[in-house]
Amino acid sequence: DAKTTQPNSMESNEEEPVHLPCNHSTISGTDYIHWYRQLPSQGPEYVIHGLTSNVNNRMASLAIAEDRKSSTLILHRATLRDAAVYYCILSYGNTGKLIFGQGTTLQVKP
Amino acid sequence: KAGVTQTPRYLIKTRGQQVTLSCSPISGHRSVSWYQQTPGQGLQFLFEYFSETQRNKGNFPGRFSGRQFSNSRSEMNVSTLELGDSALYLCASSGLQGRTEAFFGQGTRLTVV
Numbered sequence: 001d002a003k004t005t006q007p008n009s010m011e012s013n014e015e016e017p018v019h020l021p022c023n024h025s026t027i028s029g030t031d032y033i034h035w036y037r038q039l040p041s042q043g044p045e046y047v048i049h050g051l052t053s054n055v056n057n058r059m060a061s062l063a064i065a066e067d068r069k070s071s072t073l074i075l076h077r078a079t080l081r082d083a084a085v086y087y088c089i090l091s092y093g094n095t096g097k098l099i100f101g102q103g104t105t106l107q108v109k110p
Numbered sequence: 111k112a113g114v115t116q117t118p119r120y121l122i123k124t125r126g127q128q129v130t131l132s133c134s135p136i137s138g139h140r141s142v143s144w145y146q147q148t149p150g151q152g153l154q155f156l157f158e159y160f161s162e163t164q165r166n167k168g169n170f171p172g173r174f175s176g177r178q179f180s181n182s183r184s185e186m187n188v189s190t191l192e193l194g195d196s197a198l199y200l201c202a203s204s205g206l207q208g209r210t211e212a213f214f215g216q217g218t219r220l221t222v223v
Contacts, residue, residue, distance in 0.1 A: 034211075043114075043200050043214030044153070087153070096141035096204045096212060097166040100153035 004088045009105040012078045020073040020104055022088030027068050032091040034098065035062065035073045037084040044087065044100075047073065083108045112136065114215035116201050122221045128189040131218045135182050135203030141165075142184040143212065144176060147198040156199075159184055188220075196222045 005023040012018040024033065034049040048055055048062045050071075055062040061074040075082055085103040092099065115134040123129050135142050143166075144156040155168040159178035176186040182203070188195055198219050202212040 036212075043202075043217050046211035046213070049211065092166060095166055096143045096158045096160070096202070097155055098143070098145075098202075098212065099155060100145075102152055 003099070004090060004101045006086075006088050006101060006104045008102065009107065011107045011109060012075075012082075014080060014108055014110050015077050018075040018078045018082070018106065018108075020075075020086050020088075020106065021070065022072070023070045024088070024090055025069045027090055033062065033064060033068075033071050034089040034091055035060070036087045036089060036098075036100075037082075038087070038103070039084045047086070049091075078106075078108045080108050080110060082106065114201055114203050114213050116199075116215035116218050118218060119216065120219045120221075122223060123191050124223055125191055125193060127191050128187060129191060129220060130185055130187045131199055131201075131220070133184045133186075133201030133203075133215060135184070135201075136213055139203035139205050139213075140182055141204045141212075142178055142182060143202045143204075144184070144186050145200040145202065146170075147200060147217070148196075153200070156186065191222045193222050196220060 032051050035047040036044040038044045048060050050062045063072045085105050087100050087103040089098045117132045141160045143158040145153050147153045157176050158166040162178045173189045178184045198217045200217045202214045204212040
């Protein structure tokens with residue numbers, strides 16, 4: 001299974017943009033890149049996903065490198081409610097199997 | 111629409127017993143996956159069911175099993191419980207296989223004593 005590598009933790013100031021990096025050098029052509037986040041005492045929550053092109057939604061943007069070996073989740077204006085563990089995940093081909101890494105713990109300072 | 115529902119939310123069992131956890135996916139979703147979350151190992155994939163067939167299986171012993179019914183509801187069973195099975199068990203459902211988002215339930219907190 002292809003794996004992802006993320007920094008253990010990051011800090012951000014409230015209302016500033018946050019760029020969360022992820023490396024996935026062994027990604028295969030059919031693997032989708034997903035981002036989920038998990039707040040304390042809750043199940044993971046979907047943030048965004050993409051295959052090759054950059055993606056935007058109401059929560060965030062996903063920038064995918066041209067060779068697909070890395071990606072960056074962009075939160076445009078961090079709020080205190082964005083403090084969570086962020087997971088960069090590769091879905092296993094076309095299945096629902098998600099392989100979670102250790103994730104990045106994001107702290108947002110007021 | 112209703113989210114993913116897992117029951118029970120909390121469970122305490124004794125070593126050696128067995129346990130069955132239930133997951134009701136979002137209406138229309140045919141893929142159901144199960145995950146185990148512990149402080150030491152993080153989130154680990156257990157298995158995935160799609161249209162009543164197990165499509166993927168993680169690296170867990172045979173004591174962990176599951177099934178999916180025709181209405182897409184899924185159950186997972188753990189036999190001969192061990193202390194190390196204490197964890198949060200999460201279920202996720204999704205629509206069009208890996209191309210769409212997965213919705214997670216709140217989980218079942220299992221404590222083995």
